[in-house]
Amino acid sequence: MDPAVRNLLLRILRKIPTGKLEETLTKWTHLSRTQQQSLNYSQSKWILHENIVYLCEENGLTMKHVSELDMIYCMENPTSATWRACQLTDAEDDASSVELISFKEQFKAHLSELIRNVSIKIKKHDDESIWIRIAWGDHFSKPNHLKPTYVVHYLQTPYVFICNLSSKNKLLLHQALVLATKHGSIKDANLSGRSFHAVRDLLMGHYNKTFPTSHSRPLKERNLSPTHPNIVKEHIEQAEKRQQLAREAFGEGTVPKLERATYTLETRFRGGSGIDTFIDSERPFKTVVTFESKSLLASLRHCVSSGMAESPVSPLLSSITQKGRNYFVITDKTNKGPDMTTQSFRSNV
Amino acid sequence: MDVRRSDVDSATTPTRQRQSWRNSVRTLNTTTRPLFYSGVLTAPRVSTVRRRSNAHQIDNDVDPNQMALLVKEKWELSRVTPMYNFRYTELKAYSKNLSAFLLEEKQQGTAAAVAGYDKVFAVTFSTISGVAKTKDDAETVFIQINSKPVFAAAGDAPKVVWSGWLTCVRAAPQYLQSLPPEFVCLPVFCSSGAQSLTFLVQSWFERTFDCSFGSLDLSPTDLQWLAAIWTSYHNERKIRSLKLKWTLPSEPPLDVTMAVDGQDAWDLWDSTHQQEDANDIYIEHVKRFLNCIETHFYRHFNIHLSAGVLKRVATEGASVHIDGKVKICPEYLPSTMELLTECAILRMPL
Numbered sequence: 100m101d102p103a104v105r106n107l108l109l110r111i112l113r114k115i116p117t118g119k120l121e122e123t124l125t126k127w128t129h130l131s132r133t134q135q136q137s138l139n140y141s142q143s144k145w146i147l148h149e150n151i152v153y154l155c156e157e158n159g160l161t162m163k164h165v166s167e168l169d170m171i172y173c174m175e176n177p178t179s180a181t182w183r184a185c186q187l188t189d190a191e192d193d194a195s196s197v198e199l200i201s202f203k204e205q206f207k208a209h210l211s212e213l214i215r216n217v218s219i220k221i222k223k224h225d226d227e228s229i230w231i232r233i234a235w236g237d238h239f240s241k242p243n244h245l246k247p248t249y250v251v252h253y254l255q256t257p258y259v260f261i262c263n264l265s266s267k268n269k270l271l272l273h274q275a276l277v278l279a280t281k282h283g284s285i286k287d288a289n290l291s292g293r294s295f296h297a298v299r300d301l302l303m304g305h306y307n308k309t310f311p312t313s314h315s316r317p318l319k320e321r322n323l324s325p326t327h328p329n330i331v332k333e334h335i336e337q338a339e340k341r342q343q344l345a346r347e348a349f350g351e352g353t354v355p356k357l358e359r360a361t362y363t364l365e366t367r368f369r370g371g372s373g374i375d376t377f378i379d380s381e382r383p384f385k386t387v388v389t390f391e392s393k394s395l396l397a398s399l400r401h402c403v404s405s406g407m408a409e410s411p412v413s414p415l416l417s418s419i420t421q422k423g424r425n426y427f428v429i430t431d432k433t434n435k436g437p438d439m440t441t442q443s444f445r446s447n448v
Numbered sequence: 449m450d451v452r453r454s455d456v457d458s459a460t461t462p463t464r465q466r467q468s469w470r471n472s473v474r475t476l477n478t479t480t481r482p483l484f485y486s487g488v489l490t491a492p493r494v495s496t497v498r499r500r501s502n503a504h505q506i507d508n509d510v511d512p513n514q515m516a517l518l519v520k521e522k523w524e525l526s527r528v529t530p531m532y533n534f535r536y537t538e539l540k541a542y543s544k545n546l547s548a549f550l551l552e553e554k555q556q557g558t559a560a561a562v563a564g565y566d567k568v569f570a571v572t573f574s575t576i577s578g579v580a581k582t583k584d585d586a587e588t589v590f591i592q593i594n595s596k597p598v599f600a601a602a603g604d605a606p607k608v609v610w611s612g613w614l615t616c617v618r619a620a621p622q623y624l625q626s627l628p629p630e631f632v633c634l635p636v637f638c639s640s641g642a643q644s645l646t647f648l649v650q651s652w653f654e655r656t657f658d659c660s661f662g663s664l665d666l667s668p669t670d671l672q673w674l675a676a677i678w679t680s681y682h683n684e685r686k687i688r689s690l691k692l693k694w695t696l697p698s699e700p701p702l703d704v705t706m707a708v709d710g711q712d713a714w715d716l717w718d719s720t721h722q723q724e725d726a727n728d729i730y731i732e733h734v735k736r737f738l739n740c741i742e743t744h745f746y747r748h749f750n751i752h753l754s755a756g757v758l759k760r761v762a763t764e765g766a767s768v769h770i771d772g773k774v775k776i777c778p779e780y781l782p783s784t785m786e787l788l789t790e791c792a793i794l795r796m797p798l
Contacts, residue, residue, distance in 0.1 A: 362748075369747035370716070370740030384716070384744060385709035387689070390702060398702035407696055407755040415748055429748070 100156045107244050108155060108165045112148045114179075115172055120147075123175065127168050130154055166220060166244050170232045173249055174224055177295035180262045184290040184302050184423070187257040187276070189283025195255055197281055199223060202254065206231070206279035213271045218242040228253050235268050248272070251295065252280070258302055259285065260295060289426040297355035302423040306350050344410050345403035348417040354396040360425040362388045362415060367431055383431070396420065495790060496731040498677065498783065509578035515778050517590065518576070519765075521611065523638035525664040525772040526650070527792035528614060530631035531657035536587065539573040542656075546571040549652045550593070550645075567595040570606060581617050581782060584624045586632050588615040593645060610641030612649060617785040623793055635792035636785065637661060638774070664772045664792055668758040674768050675761045676734040677783045680721070682714035685779040687763045689713075692741065696756035704753065706745060710763070716740060 115123055121140060124130055134154045140147065155165070173179070203221050210217060216236030224230055231250040234242035248268065251260040259276060273285045292298045300306045368384035392398035399416055402408040408416075419425055510518075550569040572592050579588040590613045594606035614634035624633055639646045650661045679690055687710030696702040708716075720737045721729065742753045759770045765777030766784070776784050 364748060366748070368716070368740075368744060370742075370744040384712050386712075386744070387707040388745065388749070389705040389707075391705070392698075392702045393700040395702075398696075398698045398700055401698040402696060402702060402751060405698065407698065408749070408751040411750070413748065413750040416750075 100152070100160075101162070103244075104160070104162050104165055105152060105156075107162070108152055108168070109148060110245065111165065111169045111172065112151060113144075117144060117147070119172075119176070123168070123172050124151075126171050126175075129158060129160055129164050129167075131158075134158075162218075162244060163220075166218070166232065166234065166247070169244075169247065170220055170222060170230065170249075173232070174222070174230050177249070177251075177262075178293055181291050181293055182260050182262045182295045182298045183264075184288040184298050185259040185261060185273075185285050186288045187259060187280055187282040187285050190257070191281040191283070194281040197254060197279070199229065199254065202229065202252075202279050206275055209278045210271065210275040213274060214268075216240065216242055218244070224251075233268075233272070235265075250276070251299075252276070253303075254280075256303070257282070258288075258299070260298060262295070289424040291425065292355075292357045292359075294356045297357050300355040301357065301420065304423070306353075306355055338404075341406060341410060342404045344412055345400040348403065348412040349396045349400040349420055354394065354400070356393075357395040357419070357425055358393070359389060359391045360395055360416075360419055361390075361427070363428045364388060365428065365430045395425075498673065498729050498786065499727055510576065510778070510781075511578070514576045514578075514590070515781075517592075517611065518579075518613065518781065519775075519777050521640035522767075522773060522775040523612075523640055524646070525666075525774060525788065525792075526637040526639065526661045527635055527664045527795050528637045528653070528661050529659045529796055530627055530633040530635075531653070531659045533630055534632040534634075534657050536575060539575070539589075543571045543573045545656070546573075546591075546649065546652050550648060553648055568598055569609075570594045570596060576613070579615055579617060579781070579785065581786070582621070584621050585616045585619060586634050588613055589634060591649065593641070593649075610639070610645040610649070612637065612639035612641070612646070614638075615785055615789070617782060617789050619789050619793060635796070636664070636788045660797070662795065662797070664788070664795065666768065666770050666772060666791060668770065670787060670791055671758050671761045671768060671770060672734050672738050673729075673731075673787055674784060676717060676721075676729060676737050677787070678761070678763050678766060678780055679713050679717045679737075680729060681779050681783075682710060682717075685765060685777065686710060687713065689763070691760070691762040692738075692758060693760040693762075694753050694756040695759050696751070696753075702756075704745075704751075704756070706741065708741060 112120070117140060121135075121138075124135060124138075130151075134157075137154075138147065138150060142150075206221070207219050210219060210233070214235070215238055218234040218236075220232040222230045222232075229252050231252070233248045233250065234244045234246075235248065236242040246263060248264045249262045250272065252258070261272070264272060277283070277285050288302060290298055290302055292301075364386045365383040367381070370384075390399070396419070399408070399419075403410070403412055415427065415429065418427065547569055550571065554569070570593070572594075574590050574592075576588040576590050580586065591611065592608055593610040595609045596606040615636050615638070616634045619633060619635065627633060637650075639649070654660055675690065675692060679687065689707040689710055690713040691705060691707045693703060693705045696704065717737055720740060721733045738758075745751070745753055757770070761768050766775055766780050768774045768784075774784070774788070
């Protein structure tokens with residue numbers, strides 16, 4: 100076996116937790132059933148990996164097969180790097196008629212035309228998404244399989260999700276995508292996160308949304324000993340209202356797991372309390388605000404329902420779900436209308 | 449702790465504003481010392497005003513090579529009670545004693561994990577002059593632990609495995625004067641290196657000088673002070689951004705970081721801070737400065753930052769974490785250490 104292939108195989112194996120190894124190898128199908136049964140998963144990782152490499156050598160597997168293993172693992176566990184969302188724009192008339200085979204051919208043809216020594220692998224996932232693994236090389240070097248770029252696209256939608264893309268190859272990939280999907284251009288959707296599913300669900304709106312409703316929810320009967328029934332009733336009503344607002348803004352139940360949201364504020368100073376320097380001037384008070392949490396939407400929802408955030412929910416925060424973005428540049432509207440407090444969103448592409 | 453809290457609260461009300469430290473600093477210069485607090489040891493109180501040091505003066509006070517040692521690392525803070533019979537003339541002996549102590553501990557297996565069995569520790573004690581600002585402050589003591597192989601080859605440079613220093617900057621004079629003369633007060637202990645070594649050094653000090661170490665956690669108010677003080681040095685040391693990090697107790701916890709543009713932060717500070725005496729900083733100004741930033745945030749996001757805790761303040765040159773971790777740059781050193789000295793004295797067990 101080529102040392103490069105062996106090296107890549109070992110690296111991929113090290114990445115996969117032992118608990119998931121058996122399942123991943125079964126999906127891979129390049130080891131026979133008897134070969135798989137000969138593996139002892141309770142052995143130490145090091146011996147187990149050496150045994151797998153031995154079996155692969157026996158089967159004469161090449162770089163093509165090994166990179167497929169990487170792809171299978173990534174498709175099942177797309178949480179290892181930051182995923183950035185992009186949006187295709189200016190669809191041509193026949194954009195909706197693009198199907199898998201023509202996309203595959205077109206994409207491969209365009210990208211290999213733009214750059215030599217590139218290794219492309221395309222697979223369809225069970226949920227109709229197309230997964231593309233690209234190992235980049237250049238005129239003088241072979242494709243580097245250690246740092247592949249992954250691209251996920253849902254046909255007939257404008258959404259593309261990319262991870263591990265260097266700025267050097269960005270233009271090439273964008274061009275190949277635009278041509279293969281029959282669109283005019285592609286732009287950054289200002290949304291990124293470590294979980295592919297969260298980014299996708301947020302952008303494509305696949306999560307439990309609660310829609311605004313003016314109907315009051317029926318109150319449950321409670322066996323409390325109230326100090327004053329009206330006060331208790333009012334408290335319950337307020338709490339329920341906050342809960343409702345929180346759900347409307349950030350979703351219900353399990354929400355997409357987003358890690359952060361960033362706002363570049365270039366707005367006039369609103370700190371007040373007699374500080375005139377910034378109030379009089381048109382100069383913005385420049386601040387970058389970052390929200391971080393293990394699950395940002397769940398945290399924000401809790402902030403609203405617990406009262407740390409006051410109602411109404413700031414449009415800047417609800418825009419995360421409404422616009423499916425987590426990167427914003429906020430400026431004041433330039434025209435001096437009567438409403439001085441409104442802000443405008445300017446996307447940063 | 450309770451004493452401190454109540455004082456912080458009362459500090460925000462203007463009635464007590466100009467009574468405490470400002471007077472003390474001024475009267476010190478004119479040699480008349482009014483009676484300050486009765487029973488100083490039982491009731492040290494937190495300052496409501498601090499004096500900025502002149503940045504140019506700092507450069508000349510401390511030897512640049514020694515300054516480099518102080519600003520290189522991120523330090524973990526502890527507080528130390530006054531040390532009995534600590535003598536600056538005995539530093540060489542202390543170096544030997546501590547080396548021997550570490551060797552002994554290593555033979556018992558405690559410190560071996562840090563250096564390995566084939567290494568020995570060499571400790572050096574030295575003083576750093578210029579950090580202390582008044583004649584009552586004891587000189588800063590710097591300790592470095594090197595490890596070197598038992599059979600060192602000619603080219604083997606000793607490796608620094610641990611460093612630490614004890615300092616005292618503008619400690620309350622009435623506190624220092626209340627101590628018996630055989631005690632040396634160096635209340636702030638900064639350490640950087642393996643925890644096990646920190647522990648051993650501390651226990652050596654405790655045995656040798658009959659003192660005791662404790663953790664030096666800071667309060668959000670201390671962090672607010674530092675945010676304001678560091679911003680006030682913008683003309684001496686340009687800040688690109690002033691970073692403030694709050695943690696809100698939501699489920700899961702939410703971290704909010706505001707990185708305010710350095711020039712904007714300074715302009716805001718400048719307009720918050722009345723210009724009557726540029727070198728005095730009052731707690732009301734600090735509170736107002738932070739309040740303005742929090743309000744600016746609230747007007748955009750409708751979230752009360754006051755529901756959370758200010759956990760970290762940082763500029764390019766320095767950072768401080770509420771858990772008692774600090775990194776400093778030369779310009780900020782005197783003011784920061786003065787504040788930490790005060791914190792350490794306030795947290796002394798009585």
